[in-house]
Amino acid sequence: MPGEKTPTPARTAGPQPVQKHNVGLPLDTGWVAATRVNRPAAERHVAGLAARRPADPAAEAAWLLRAVGLIDLTTLSGDDTPGRVRRLCAKARNPLRADLRAALGAGPVTTAAVCVYHEMIAHARAALEGSGLPVAAVSTGFPAGLSPFSTRLAEIEASVAAGAAEIDIVISRRHVLLGDWQALYDEVAAFRAACGPAHMKAILATGELGTLTNVARASLVAMMAGADFIKTSTGKEPVNATLPVGLTMCRMIRAYREATGIDVGFKPAGGISTATDALDWLGLVGEELGPRWQEPALFRFGASSLLGAIERRLDEIAFGAGSTPRRHAPG
Numbered sequence: 394m395p396g397e398k399t400p401t402p403a404r405t406a407g408p409q410p411v412q413k414h415n416v417g418l419p420l421d422t423g424w425v426a427a428t429r430v431n432r433p434a435a436e437r438h439v440a441g442l443a444a445r446r447p448a449d450p451a452a453e454a455a456w457l458l459r460a461v462g463l464i465d466l467t468t469l470s471g472d473d474t475p476g477r478v479r480r481l482c483a484k485a486r487n488p489l490r491a492d493l494r495a496a497l498g499a500g501p502v503t504t505a506a507v508c509v510y511h512e513m514i515a516h517a518r519a520a521l522e523g524s525g526l527p528v529a530a531v532s533t534g535f536p537a538g539l540s541p542f543s544t545r546l547a548e549i550e551a552s553v554a555a556g557a558a559e560i561d562i563v564i565s566r567r568h569v570l571l572g573d574w575q576a577l578y579d580e581v582a583a584f585r586a587a588c589g590p591a592h593m594k595a596i597l598a599t600g601e602l603g604t605l606t607n608v609a610r611a612s613l614v615a616m617m618a619g620a621d622f623i624k625t626s627t628g629k630e631p632v633n634a635t636l637p638v639g640l641t642m643c644r645m646i647r648a649y650r651e652a653t654g655i656d657v658g659f660k661p662a663g664g665i666s667t668a669t670d671a672l673d674w675l676g677l678v679g680e681e682l683g684p685r686w687q688e689p690a691l692f693r694f695g696a697s698s699l700l701g702a703i704e705r706r707l708d709e710i711a712f713g714a715g716s717t718p719r720r721h722a723p724g
């Protein structure tokens with residue numbers, strides 16, 4: 394692990410196959426009510442992932458190269474500037490140094506996308522021109538999702554018009570906490586309609602949903618309402634992506650697929666910042682959903698600092714321990 398076999402070292406750089414939209418289902422409240430999750434069982438299950446990380450450095454490097462191609466490289470800060478976004482996009486186009494790729498025998502690689510606030514879409518689009526890399530925009534009053542509903546819809550429409558190919562919406566947590574599944578369904582379905590041709594990722598903000606049962610039910614309702622991806626967190630909650638939450642969401646993606654034949658993508662996000670985190674998440678989706686969920690059409694890491702950590706670990710593998718301080722600025 395993570396997965397049945399070592400992957401090809403690096404995915405081809407550039408545009409990736411686009412997954413068809415999830416057409417959704419009418420809200421099935423019976424299915425939602427019957428869905429429950431046992432937290433101790435979920436915690437026991439994910440505790441085994443560490444033991445299944447790749448044992449040899451070549452396999453680890455291959456999985457880490459795979460992980461680079463799955464990152465939605467993100468900046469979501471109040472002090473974002475066009476210059477910061479341009480530097481981020483340069484990194485997305487060319488995430489690993491040529492000497493490091495050569496030492497690892499890897500071909501060209503890019504991240505999966507760049508993820509920014511609405512105001513930065515035009516700058517990201519300009520900086521990514523010709524690369525085929527999509528721009529994802531967080532939306533609907535990210536991160537809290539508490540602006541007026543009409544404003545949230547207008548924000549989606551403005552971001553699609555500005556060229557965002559992927560829209561990361563946030564749900565109203567209160568609908569989950571109050572068990573108002575119809576309100577959640579209606580909200581996500583309206584967001585889906587506003588996205589038009591853009592792919593929609595539904596951020597559940599799982600750290601604010603209280604229980605894994607709520608995470609499972611919210612996942613199901615978001616998929617019924619047409620989410621193309623379900624995403625754990627904004628990165629701004631006190632608790633962001635955790636493996637028990639990830640297991641729960643993967644199991645719901647599997648259940649939805651078994652019931653409908655529709656593949657919904659998964660995006661863990663928030664606090665994923667080490668190479669071993671990346672290996673554990675890839676192991677989880679490989680075990681629960683299979684190798685198609687280790688490709689960018691169905692899996693993304695939402696992360697601002699994961700790429701640097703992977704690069705440092707690949708450096709150690711390629712050039713030996715002690716290489717990192719010479720090659721990377723601290724931090």
Ligand SMILES: O=C[C@H](O)COP(=O)(O)O
Pocket residue numbers: 467469508626627628629662663664665695696697698699
């Ligand atoms: O969607 C992406 C997250 O906001 C990134 O969170 P992070 O800064 O903890 O990696």
